[in-house]
Amino acid sequence: MDKVAEILAEASAQAVEPRFRALAAGEVMEKAPGEVVTIADREAEAIITRRLHELLPVPVVGEEAVAADPSLADAIHDEPAVWLVDPVDGTSNFVAGRPDYAVMCSLVRTGRTVASWIWQPATATGYRAELGSGAWRDSERLTRPPAPADAGKLTGVLKSRFLDPVDRHRLEAGCSAFGEISPGRSAAGIEYPDVVEGRTDFIFYWRTLPWDHAPGSLLLAEAGGVAARLDGTPYQPEAPGCVDGLLVAADPDTWERTRGILLNA
Numbered sequence: 001m002d003k004v005a006e007i008l009a010e011a012s013a014q015a016v017e018p019r020f021r022a023l024a025a026g027e028v029m030e031k032a033p034g035e036v037v038t039i040a041d042r043e044a045e046a047i048i049t050r051r052l053h054e055l056l057p058v059p060v061v062g063e064e065a066v067a068a069d070p071s072l073a074d075a076i077h078d079e080p081a082v083w084l085v086d087p088v089d090g091t092s093n094f095v096a097g098r099p100d101y102a103v104m105c106s107l108v109r110t111g112r113t114v115a116s117w118i119w120q121p122a123t124a125t126g127y128r129a130e131l132g133s134g135a136w137r138d139s140e141r142l143t144r145p146p147a148p149a150d151a152g153k154l155t156g157v158l159k160s161r162f163l164d165p166v167d168r169h170r171l172e173a174g175c176s177a178f179g180e181i182s183p184g185r186s187a188a189g190i191e192y193p194d195v196v197e198g199r200t201d202f203i204f205y206w207r208t209l210p211w212d213h214a215p216g217s218l219l220l221a222e223a224g225g226v227a228a229r230l231d232g233t234p235y236q237p238e239a240p241g242c243v244d245g246l247l248v249a250a251d252p253d254t255w256e257r258t259r260g261i262l263l264n265a
Helices: 002-019 039-055 063-068 070-078 091-096 165-177 188-196 210-222 252-263
Strands: 028-032 035-038 060-062 081-089 102-109 112-120 125-130 134-137 140-142 156-158 202-205 226-228 246-249
Touching: 002 039, 002 081, 002 102, 002 112, 002 125, 028 063, 035 039, 035 091, 039 060, 039 063, 039 081, 039 102, 060 063, 060 070, 060 210, 063 070, 063 081, 070 081, 081 091, 081 188, 081 210, 102 188, 102 210, 112 188, 112 210, 125 188, 125 210, 134 210, 156 165, 165 252, 188 202, 188 210, 188 246, 202 252, 210 226, 210 246, 226 252, 246 252
Parallel strands: 060 081, 156 202
Antiparallel strands: 028 035, 081 102, 102 112, 112 125, 125 134, 134 140, 202 246, 226 246
C-alpha cells in the first residue's frame, strides 16, 4: 500500500506539479470533443505504468492509453487482475489553474476493486483504501460522519452533463427536496473524499469511467458509505460505455432516501 502511494506522489512531483499553472503552448491537446489532455497526463501515466508493472506485473489500464486504444479496457474483465490509472483526474481544472485535481490508481481483481489510492497534490494529501481493511487519509483512519436525518439538510452534487434533457429536468426537479446542491468540483478524486469526510452527503453521477470511480468508491465503502447503481447493485469497474448511472452517499439510509427522492420526482 505504501509503495503505490509513493509511486503516485513521485510521478506527480516529477511530471504534474511542475506544470501546474505553467503549461506551455502546445502542451494541451483535445483528445475528444470538449475533453483535453496535457503532456502532464501522458508523462505521469507513462511513469506510473512502468513502476506499477514492476511492482505487480499485470496489465495497466490507463486513461490515456485507453483513449489511444479502447480495446485495452477489455482487460478489466478479461484478466484476473489489472491496475487502473488516472494520471491527472480533473484535467480541465489543472489546465485552468484550479487546484482541484488528483492522481489516482486502483487494483482490480476478478472485476472487484481491492485497493485504491488518491493523491491530491495541491494539499499533499493521500487517501488509500483496502478491501476489508478500512479507509485512510495519510495515517488517520476514516469513518464517514453521520449525515443529517432531514433530507432538506442534505448537501449533494448532481452531475448532469451527460444526461438527456428529459432525465436532467426530472432529476433537477427532485433536487428541490434537498439542501444545497452543486454541480461538483469536476474531479472524482476530490469529490469522493468530500463525501467520505462529510463535506458532501451524496453525489449522482451518470458517466462512470472506471479509473474515475474505482478509487473513490472503495474509499467510501470502507469508510461506511455506499456507491451503487440505481438498482442497488454495488459499484464494480466496467469498461467505458458498459453501464451508466451511479449514486454515492454517506450511508445506506441516505442512499435509499436520496434514490427515492430523485427517481420519484
